[in-house]
Amino acid sequence: MSESATSEVRGMTAASAFAGMTSVAPVVFRAGCPDCRERFELTANALRLAIGASSRTTFYSFTCPQCGAAVRKPAGERIVELLTGGGVRTLRLHSTV
Numbered sequence: 001m002s003e004s005a006t007s008e009v010r011g012m013t014a015a016s017a018f019a020g021m022t023s024v025a026p027v028v029f030r031a032g033c034p035d036c037r038e039r040f041e042l043t044a045n046a047l048r049l050a051i052g053a054s055s056r057t058t059f060y061s062f063t064c065p066q067c068g069a070a071v072r073k074p075a076g077e078r079i080v081e082l083l084t085g086g087g088v089r090t091l092r093l094h095s096t097v
Contacts, residue, residue, distance in 0.1 A: 027086035033064035044087040052093040
């Protein structure tokens with residue numbers, strides 16, 4: 001890197017480095033409640049993902065915004081990939097064996 005380019009980088013502030021960037025829209029996930037049958041969208045903060053040792057112990061959960069029911073649904077590999085990529089908080093369950 002040339003001396004001129006180096007001095008420009010040193011003089012750059014965080015504000016100027018990110019100037020002009022637009023904010024990113026939050027990721028939303030479509031979900032449905034098995035109790036009230038309502039369909040809605042949830043942000044990553046409204047969901048929890050638990051990854052267990054098997055498909056029976058890997059699931060995601062949320063509270064229905066319509067009726068308040070606690071909902072728990074199985075999560076296959078694709079769902080796990082989508083939820084983790086979308087920023088959903090994840091809990092890894094460890095076996096006791």
